[in-house]
Amino acid sequence: MKRIISITVLALLAQYAAAQAPLYASVDPFIGAGGEGHIFVGPAAPFGMAKPGPDCKGHSNSGYNVDKQVPLLGFSQTHVSGTGGGPKYGNIQIMPFSGDFDAIYQESARGEEIAQTAYYSVLLEKWKIKAALTTADRATFYRFIFGQKGKKAIKLDAGFFLGEPTTPDPDAREAQQFVGSEVSVTGSNEIRGYTRIRGGFNNGAAYTVYFSAVFDHPFSNFSTWKDQQLFPGKQVQFDSGEKTGAIAYFDAASGDTIQVKIGISFISEEKASYNLDQEIPDWQFNRVLATTQQKWEKLLNRIEIDHSATKEQRIMFYTGLYHTMLMPVDRTGENPLWISNEPYYDDFYAIWDTFRSSNPLITLVSPSREVDIINSLLNIYHRDNYMPDARSGNCNGRTQGGSNADVLIADAYVKGLQGIDYNKGLQAMLKNADVPPGDNEEKEGRGGLPDYNTLGYVSTRFPRAGTRTVEYAYNDYCIATVAKGLQQDRLYERFLKQSDNWQNLWRPYENNGANGFILPKDQNGRWVDTIDCNVLNAPYKQIQYNPLAVDYPNCVCWWCAFFYEASSWEYSLYVPHDVKTLISKSGGEEAFKKRLDIFFNNKYYNVSNEPSFLTPNLYHWIGRPDLSSTRIHLIIDSSYNTSAAGLPGNDDSGAMSSWLDFHMMGLFPNAGQSYYLITAPYFTRTVIHQENGKDFSIIAHNLSKKNTYIRSVKLNGLNYDKSWLEHQDIVNGGELVLEMGDKAGTWGTQVRPPSK
Amino acid sequence: MKRIISITVLALLAQYAAAQAPLYASVDPFIGAGGEGHIFVGPAAPFGMAKPGPDCKGHSNSGYNVDKQVPLLGFSQTHVSGTGGGPKYGNIQIMPFSGDFDAIYQESARGEEIAQTAYYSVLLEKWKIKAALTTADRATFYRFIFGQKGKKAIKLDAGFFLGEPTTPDPDAREAQQFVGSEVSVTGSNEIRGYTRIRGGFNNGAAYTVYFSAVFDHPFSNFSTWKDQQLFPGKQVQFDSGEKTGAIAYFDAASGDTIQVKIGISFISEEKASYNLDQEIPDWQFNRVLATTQQKWEKLLNRIEIDHSATKEQRIMFYTGLYHTMLMPVDRTGENPLWISNEPYYDDFYAIWDTFRSSNPLITLVSPSREVDIINSLLNIYHRDNYMPDARSGNCNGRTQGGSNADVLIADAYVKGLQGIDYNKGLQAMLKNADVPPGDNEEKEGRGGLPDYNTLGYVSTRFPRAGTRTVEYAYNDYCIATVAKGLQQDRLYERFLKQSDNWQNLWRPYENNGANGFILPKDQNGRWVDTIDCNVLNAPYKQIQYNPLAVDYPNCVCWWCAFFYEASSWEYSLYVPHDVKTLISKSGGEEAFKKRLDIFFNNKYYNVSNEPSFLTPNLYHWIGRPDLSSTRIHLIIDSSYNTSAAGLPGNDDSGAMSSWLDFHMMGLFPNAGQSYYLITAPYFTRTVIHQENGKDFSIIAHNLSKKNTYIRSVKLNGLNYDKSWLEHQDIVNGGELVLEMGDKAGTWGTQVRPPSK
Known part of the structure; x- marks a missing residue:
């Protein structure tokens, strides 16, 4: 009798398992x-x-x-x-x-x-x-x-x-x-x-x-x-x-x-x-x-997507989530350099790549994990002098642009992650902002800091001067954010002011229908139009620098380019804390729309490059979240699939994958700030089963191949006009219901997402 | 028959051994x-x-x-x-x-x-x-x-x-x-x-x-x-x-x-x-x-002193030689950081302590060892970014003052040590001189470099500003020396000029009978008379800074003092490359003699501190090598003996010991330069059995308790008026014969040792 029951139970379980294939199988x-x-x-x-x-x-x-x-x-x-x-x-x-x-x-x-x-x-x-x-x-x-x-x-x-x-x-x-x-x-x-x-x-x-x-x-x-x-x-x-x-x-x-x-x-x-x-x-x-x-x-289960997902979409989504959690690596108890009660993580490849979407996705899926990762960074700062931008084999090294661990601290702070000593976090950020790293400026800290902290920009005497300037400006905004929260008013004011430093390289300059670009300036404040090439066997002795110029590899070394891995067209759209001023300096909303259209239509946009991760969402700031959605879906549909070549560019520790996953859910974070921009999701229902036990659902009524526009939104049953969602709303649990239609409506057109 | 001979030989050897107790027993x-x-x-x-x-x-x-x-x-x-x-x-x-x-x-x-x-x-x-x-x-x-x-x-x-x-x-x-x-x-x-x-x-x-x-x-x-x-x-x-x-x-x-x-x-x-x-x-x-x-x-045997040495003197001398060769430590094949065909030495404690006499003594006893040590430093520079000032446990750290590995390179160069890539040496020195070490300025390189390379001195915004300025000036002279030898004329001119930088902190200032001192100056070029104390529980809020002031420990931290481990009285006599200008700025030879007398008589001199190692010899530069001898013998007789407390201050990796040994032989090097200053030896005959097989003897005729003055000198049989000896004269082999008497004569009074 007993045996018969067991067999029955097993049979039922097998039936259930067939219906509920495990997510890891996707x-x-x-x-x-x-x-x-x-x-x-x-x-x-x-x-x-x-x-x-x-x-x-x-x-x-x-x-x-x-x-x-x-x-x-x-x-x-x-x-x-x-x-x-x-x-x-x-x-x-x-x-x-x-x-x-x-x-x-x-x-x-x-x-x-x-x-x-x-x-x-x-x-x-x-x-x-x-x-x-x-x-x-x-x-x-x-x-x-x-x-x-x-x-x-x-x-x-x-x-x-x-x-x-x-x-x-x-x-x-x-x-x-x-x-x-x-x-x-x-x-x-x-x-x-x-x-x-x-x-x-x-x-x-x-x-x-x-x-x-x-x-x-x-x-x-x-x-x-x-x-x-x-x-x-x-x-x-x-x-x-x-x-x-x-x-x-x-x-x-x-x-x-x-x-x-x-x-x-x-x-x-x-x-x-x-x-x-x-x-x-x-x-x-x-x-x-x-x-x-x-x-x-257990981890993949934290985000549930419904039957509206095609098999291919399901595989893309869960594989993306999987990619995001392959690194950094938990090496707690495996640190040969010092002992500590703090967690120890290694293989940050690099925070420059991951701060924008990989870490925010980890924060959604497992905030306790993100807390561990950040405490590990603070412990590395404490014992090893600086938080890394990149770290591997127990050694900091290969800072790409800014001191973007700063963004992780601010992101955790504004999202209310508990169990982090934010005063120590502020110290670690101030170390980046104030103490030049010395001899090897690729190792850690901020290269070109003597320029940045005196001139307000990094001049062309330093490599990656453009990248560094605009990223430091945003890093400074992140410092200001944490300083403000900790009632450090003088620091707050200093860094809020410094967060405008990107404007010091903003040059009125017309190029292909857009006006105003981040462009190189020398130590004496003169705009630099001609770059002397220093690469062995460079095809040119000099090149003219303009917003589409790529000084690497034709002229200077990989690390020596004015913009790291990018052109001025790309980086001149990277002001995550003050899109409003960026729009104004670009000639207003109309001109900005035109600029974005040119950017995407002419393929100045590089889908595989992290500095442009937020750019498809910038239409939100001119009241056109519908255009953001359209761009994003175009990008996904043309650049992502389930083939071996189904990711654009290096995945960079889940960067490309987490960008995809957020957008498939219809959200995208502006890391370092407390909100997500809302766009049309790929699924009629996505449920985030949070570590705190509360579920948050994103529901897209009437979503179909035709109905890809958000007509109206309700948050927990109340009309919701904003085109962005606060992290706290997710944490509290609840549901965001999007009414989809076949053309754009007025939702999201009246108010603009935050700017400084 | 054969056996009988053997026994006879052994008996003779035993007899010889009894007469000739091994040196290590001393x-x-x-x-x-x-x-x-x-x-x-x-x-x-x-x-x-x-x-x-x-x-x-x-x-x-x-x-x-x-x-x-x-x-x-x-x-x-x-x-x-x-x-x-x-x-x-x-x-x-x-x-x-x-x-x-x-x-x-x-x-x-x-x-x-x-x-x-x-x-x-x-x-x-x-x-x-x-x-x-x-x-x-x-x-x-x-x-x-x-x-x-x-x-x-x-x-x-x-x-x-x-x-x-x-x-x-x-x-x-x-x-x-x-x-x-x-x-x-x-x-x-x-x-x-x-x-x-x-x-x-x-x-x-x-x-x-x-x-x-x-x-x-x-x-x-x-x-x-x-x-x-x-x-x-x-x-x-x-x-x-x-x-x-x-x-x-x-x-x-x-x-x-x-x-x-x-x-x-x-x-x-x-x-x-x-x-x-x-x-x-x-x-x-x-x-x-x-x-x-x-x-x-084998190593102790390289310097033979004769029967005129008392038992105690013999023990002091050979123990000194022994102390000098305890460190640095040969760890060739034991480097866990990189593999290389170069030798690998660790435990440099610190070159600031050892460059003055320990390394020069090693160069005399075993130049091949000094070549290995220097090649190890260059390999550390190559793979680990900078030559160390101090290094231990496979890690650079705790730079005392200047970048004094520079002096070792110059010392090897002017003494003609073979088997060193001096072009690489010059690169390593230029790294020190041009590239700030960053965050941790105690680790390696030159702290305060941004000041030094723009203002020509290190201002009081940096710790150890006085020590650093005067030592960098001498380090720069050493760079100039090597640059000149390698026909790098522009570098030679630049660093020769920089070697005058000590003068930028020379302040006309009267104190206890001397005029002109190296004194603190702020970033705006103003002399600093008052130092704000920053040590917790300091007895004072401020102290007046004067040439006898010791800001540590009463006011600032150990590492924050203007002069490291010393007063301005001590450091204002540290210009090893340009004593002539120092004398002139001090008011001429008469005033300088008075200054030295005050320095020693009032105990402003600190026998246990390396910055004053050359100071007792400075009388040579006013034509009074007899006064150098008198001072040196007074110091040895009052501060050195065979007791457990028989060394003044920390031996510092043989620094105190090698200072003693050189002076017992009647020679003292001016490290980084090619000569030794001659004073009255303790022994009637000292023979240096060199690695090259050539002997060099220092013979003191008529030396006695009464006859402690050098009356005349012959080098290889020819009259020798100079009060200094070139390293090459030792390398060539030969003998220096000193005629001793009971009062000073005219020897050494007419020509002055080299100055810049």
Whole structure:
């Protein structure tokens, strides 16, 4: 009887499961793995330290190459996702093989590749080995099924890292450089060791990744290697500044399947072993897989979209949410630099990319996580001198433009996140604003500060002068915001005034139908029209600078351009705190509309570049939220899809993905400020199940392919004329009901979103 | 027949050896271990990484306390010698005991303490354990003889470090802070592990010291501990940010004597084990001792003083030479930050202290060593951004005044040291001179540079403005010197001009009979007479600044004083490149003589402070080298002796000691320039046996207690009127013969040593 009931229950559960497919099944890790997306395709836990995945020949920064013709070299335990610039990590590479046992280098063609949430598998065609991967937070799990008879081998390479040049160049910019490695065969089925690497994306100091790899069968014998020479049976290769590794061999008694689990740590081999024991005490591949899947499910479940979503939209949306939570990485307890009770996060790639939408999306899904991330930044400031813009391998480095961690502090403050010492936050922001970082202005803080704090702009004697000036102005607005809240009136006044500094580079200048641009000015206050090229073999000696000019790569180095990764057309629309004044300086609302139209129609807009993330929404400030919606939907429909190249540009730690997700919900944050701009959503109902237990729903009545215009809005049953929504309204729970129609109405036309 | 000859030869050798006691026997490690000397008393190899030695309760920076009433806590493997400021190291502490086996903390009264070159022994009176220590370069050796029956225990504490406050304060300045530790009992007679510490003297980033300790008897049983809790039989305590250690127990079968050897490394435990195997493969305590003694003997032998030296003088001289070669530490192959073919030295404490006499003495004794040290500095510049002024634990930090590594480059250049890329040296110097170090101006480079490079002096808005200005001026002279040699004429002219910058703070100002002083000036060019105190609980709100004022500690913080560790009286005599102009600005030779007399007679001179190292020699520049001699001998006779307090002030990595040694030989270098000033020596014959195989002798005919004046001089048989000697004359080999008499003659009165 009992048994019959159980079976009935199970049957019911199975039926329920079929109806309610888990959300993690809607994640497709291959989206953005091709093109410029640089998405990591291997398994990962949310914000997880371990990211085991395939490393291909000619790989992108994620280790992966979507071109199936390119062979696979192995699976390393650490990766980043979506990044540009130089590669980082790719440490401790494992590779099964059954061919030439005397060769350290191994590669195989790939077949039958599958990537799902927390799961990756591939057939190594050369030897018919099927490799399946899953992972916990700090330990990885491999199942290798050997399809050919004969001896089986698995190598662990402690010397491998991503982006190694054929000829090592210790002076190469953003290149990882080998420092040391070690391996020990510590038992009949365990190999330990570490790799020590410096440089990479952030030109950082040396970091060390320790590992303990445990196999489910004893080795029949083994070799270790140093500097390309194999030593059969030698247990230890100590670190003498050369590459080391180990090969474990298995005989027929081991059967066809060998499983390996690898704990990693940035602290020690013993800590790596501890991490492994804590997270993967047994050999249950499916248990590890299910645990990590459930971690994702819990987070993905925070935003529910209804049946109106097409399958493709559902995949795009949840994959976007997944991308947003791959980094930064929770390394609490794994900081080799200091001990602290604060959380510790690493791999900020970069806050310049993520502050606009990735962090705000994390704040919506899991505000406690965002609090941890910000407290980690404040702890880094406290012990390591500055909050990072970018950080990786326990080292700040590669500040893109402004000191945009400031925006995160302000964003948390205005959204009322609890558990953050905002006085300390203000100190950390003031450090950025007042103390030049010195020698290496890419490392942290504000480069060009001596100019900015005396002239009110960064002059052309500093790289990225335009980017820096306009971003510092907004960062200053963020400082003013927090200072005001903390009743620091003098600071508030100072920084509010400084937030106008973008105007010091505003030059009346006509270009392609628009007037007024942020343009370069020298230290003596003279506009700079001609830029002397300094790049070796530049095609020109000088170039004329104008709002469409791209000084890199034709003239100056990547980092030396006036605007980082952008033109003046793009950056001259970046005044997130004072769009009203921007409109006025551009000639009023009519001229501004024309300017935006030209910008988008002439493709001066670059969908893949973060500085323009807010620009499609600027129509809101001239009372035309309908035009914002139209632009945004055009962009999504033309630039995003579920293919491997379905993300525009590098995903940049979820930046592109979170931009998409917000807009699919019909909201977009102006990070550092307390509101979201409202546009037409993609779904008839989106429910945000908040950490505080309160639901907030966005409902679009009569939404259809034809009815894409918001005619009227009600918030919690009351008419709502504003085209923006306060974060507090979401926190309180409730519903925003949009009445959709086939043309624009008067909603949102009468009042304008906030300006300074 | 053959055997008979051998015996005869041996007998002759023994006879010879008795007559010729080894020089290392003239070293007394206790000199300077008391008072303010902070000398390390344990065994050490020349420039050796391992420095095992006693750690006492209430220790100085060396770990030692000369007060015999103070108990001993154990012996750690790493120390520095002679340093001031906050402590550093004291890692991996070993302690034998036989009392309470459940207590981690152990201490014992000391008896029968002996310290000799490469040897230290002590009786731990509490348990009648005799501990004897010797060391190799990277591995240490302990012999413990247990004087009581019963169980024997030896603990290894991976959590201990010097200067731990009772209440940990992670924000404490110059305090070491615990980051992590680990221990593993890896076999029947081996314990491995590491300690990870940050902060200390140079407020540096975390460093890790790994160890492998091997015992000559198997453990009967063992305990490990974590965070004060003992775990009997538990082999591993992994790093969870808590202190760990291990206690090994030995039963009666082990006998009374237990020997332990400990390899250390900054790379890994395996590297520590490798270092141990390489250096101490056996259990021959005396072989290790003799090997290290012979390393010292070879270096001490480079300077031979004759029988005219009293026993005490001989001990003072060779102990001084020994002190000079304890640091910096050769860590080639032990750099965890990058790999390189260049040598790697650490523990520069600080170049501000050592450039004046320690490095020049190393250059005389072993120019190849000085070349290695300088190449290490250039490699640090290349990979770690700046040459250090101070560096410890693989991290630059705690720049005292100027960028005095510049002086070392110039000193090597003018002395013709081969094997240095002086173009790279010039780049490294220009980095100091042109690129502000940013946020932490104590870390490296030149603080206050924006002022110095625009105003020509550092204004009072920066700490240590006086020290910085005068030292930068001399550093600039050193840059000019190298630039000139490399035919960089524009750089030469620029820096020669900048070397006059000390004059920008020269103020006509009368004080106690002297006129003209280096005095504080504000950013607007106004002299500053009143300093606002900013120290908490300062006794005054303001103090008047005058040439005798000491703004620290009565008014401003240690690092904030106008002159670092000194008064204006002292620093207003520091113009090593242009004493001629200094004399002229002081009112001419007569006024300058009066000024020097007042300076010394009124005790404005501070014998223990490096900025005045050259001052007793300044009489040379007014044609009175006899007065220099008289002053120098007075200073030596009143401030130096063979007692534990026999060094004035902190020895500062051999600074005080090398000052003594040069003056005992009758020479003193003006570092950065190519000559030595000649004064009356202490010995009738000193022979420098140079690395190049050529001897240079300094002979003082008729030297006696009465005949202390140089009457005339011959260099290689020719009359020599100059009161200074060129380095090249030493390099070429030859002899300097001084005819001594009982009053001063005309020698040295007609020509003046070089000025700019």
